[in-house]
C-alpha cells in the first residue's frame with residue numbers, strides 16, 4: 001500500500017467542445033500541461049455519434065496515451081480528460097477518471113477535481129435505488145448522481161442542477177454528454193479552480209489557465225462558484241450561478257496559490273506567480289535576518305524567494321541543482337525512498353554557498369523530510385548559517401477538499417512547536433508567514449479562502465479515503 005505523507009496535489013480536469021474532430025488531441029495537450037496536479041492516472045473520454053469512447057489507465061499522461069489511441073480510437077468534437085491524485089478511493093485503475101455513466105436515454109463522462117464529503121451517504125442511497133458502482137471513488141458517485149437526476153428530470157440542465165444541490169464538499173466538474181453537450185460546474189464555495197477559454201473553433205474548460213494558453217485558447221473568465229455552464233457546438237448556450245452557498249465557511253483553497261497550481265496560471269483574478277512573490281515579500285517583512293544570500297527550494301519555493309530577495313535587498317542566488325527528471329517527492333512510498341529522493345533531486349551548488357549566511361525559502365513544511373535534508377546538505381557543503389523561511393503558515397490539520405494527507409500525526413507542525421521544528425530540521429532560525437500576511441499577499445483574488453489546514457475546520461467531515469471501499 002502506498003503511504004501518503006505529503007499534501008497530495010489535486011486532480012486536473014480539462015474539456016473541449018470544438019468544430020474540428022480533434023477534441024482528444026487538444027485534451028491530451030491540456031492534461032500534459034496540468035500533469036503537476038495529478039500523477040497517479042489519466043483518462044480521456046470523447047463523444048462520438050451518441051456514444052462515449054474512452055481510454056484511461058494508471059500512469060502519467062504520456063504513458064497512458066499513444067498517438068494511435070488519440071488519432072484513431074478517440075475521434076470526436078467533444079472530449080473531457082482527467083489526471084488523478086486519489087483522495088477518496090485507492091490508487092487503482094478502476095478509480096481513474098473520467099467516469100462513464102449510462103442512463104435510460106443517454107450517457108455522460110464526468111471528470112472531477114475535489115472531494116465529496118457526503119459521498120458515503122449518497123452512494124448508499126443510490127445503491128438502495130439499484131444503482132451499481134464499479135469503483136470506490138467519490139467521483140463515480142458524482143457521475144451516477146447526475147445521471148440519476150437527468151433521468152428523473154428528463155432534462156440535462158435540470159438534472160445537473162438537482163444533483164449539484166445534493167453534493168457537499170469540493171467539486172470542479174467537466175461533463176461530456178452523449179447529447180453533444182459539454183458542461184462545467186463549480187461548487188458554491190469555489191474550492192477548486194476552473195476556467196474557460198475560447199478560440200475560433202470552440203470552447204475549452206480547464207483546471208488552470210496555463211492549459212488554455214498551451215492549447216491555443218484565449219482565457220475568457222473563471223467559472224463562478226455555484227455556476228453551471230453548458231457548451232454546445234463550440235458555443236456557450238447557458239451560464240448561470242444556480243448552486244447556493246449554504247454558509248459562510250470555506251472558499252477557494254489558498255494552497256492553490258502557495259503550492260498546487262503552476263505559477264503561469266491566473267486563478268480568480270490573481271496570478272499565482274504574483275501571489276508567491278508577494279508571500280516572499282511579506283516573509284521578509286515579518287522575519288528579517290542578516291544574511292549574505294537568499295535561496296529558494298526548487299521548485300515551488302523559488303518565487304517566494306524572489307519576493308524575499310526584492311524586499312530585503314539580499315541577492316538571490318541558486319543553492320541547488322535540481323534533477324528535472326524526478327517528480328514531486330511524495331510519490332515515493334517508504335521513508336527510506338523519500339530520503340533518497342530528496343538527495344537525488346536537490347544537490348547543493350557548493351560554489352555559491354560556502355561560507356555564506358543563507359535565507360532558505362520554501363513554500364511549506366509537511367512532514368519535515370525536505371527541510372531537514374536540505375538544511376543538512378547546505379551545512380555540509382559549507383554554509384555558515386541557514387535561516388529557513390516558509391511561505392505558508394504551519395500546516396496543522398488534514399484537508400477534506402481534494403488534497404490528501406493520511407494523518408495529522410504526520411504533520412510536524414501538529415506535533416512540535418516552531419522552536420522544536422527549527423531544532424529538528426537543524427536551521428539557525430525558522431519563520432512561517434502569518435495567516436494575515438498570506439491573505440494580504442493574495443488580496444487581488446476575487447473569492448474568499450479556505451484556510452482549513454492552518455486554522456482547522458468548522459464543519460465535521462464524514463468521509464475517509466477507505467470509506468467507499470468498505471460499502
Ligand SMILES: O=P(O)(O)OC[C@H]1O[C@H](OP(=O)(O)OP(=O)(O)O)[C@H](O)[C@@H]1O
Pocket residue numbers: 005006259297298299300301327328329330362363364365366367368369370371
Ligand atoms: O516537509 P516535507 O514532507 O518534506 O514536504 C514539504 C516539501 O514538499 C513539497 O515539495 P515537493 O518536493 O513535493 O515538490 P516541488 O518540487 O514542486 O516543490 C513542498 O514544496 C516542500 O518542499
Ligand SMILES: NC(=O)CC[C@H](N)C(=O)O
Pocket residue numbers: 009010011012084085086087088089095112113114115116137138139402403
Ligand atoms: N484530487 C482530486 O481532486 C481527487 C478527485 C477524487 N476525489 C478522487 O479521489 O479521485
Ligand code: SF4
Pocket residue numbers: 191252253254255256398399400401402403450451452453454
Ligand atoms: S484545508 Fe488547506 S489544502 Fe484543503 S482546501 Fe482548505 S486550504 Fe486547501
Ligand SMILES: [Mg+2]
Pocket residue numbers: 297298299300301362363370
Ligand atoms: Mg518543494
